[in-house]
Amino acid sequence: MGLVMQVLFVVVAMVVCLPLPAYAEHGTATFYTPPYVPSACNGYKNDGVMIAAASSAIWDNKGACGRRYRVKCTGATNQGVPKPCKGNSVVVKIVDFCPPGCRGTIDLSQEAFAAIANPDAGKINIEFTEV
16 A cells, blocks of 8 residues: 555656646737837837737736737738738737737737738737747
8 A cells, every 4th residue: 555655646746746838828919110119118228129019908007018928820810811820939028018999919010020920911810928
């Protein structure tokens, strides 16, 4: 009986120590064009081009500033470009707020959007995960 309990203890310990899977959230992405400064998070600081603006869905009263998200195109939102996705993902840093009326969950920089989808689509369905 002692050996069975030891094996059971080891199995339970292994299961408890397994990392929790990261589940992607679903939303939409649009893009905005330069100039990217000033931003709501960092004023006139240049944060590069792999950046994004957060909609109120993830803004968290400026809590989203500096968060990084891996964003992947999952499909079209309209009939204009039926297959806009390029099949890869991009990591962006939240540096701005996309004000009410924002058309997407995340408003990507033009460069970030072009890395994952055809810009002619204008708006795409996405999966995004904080990294």
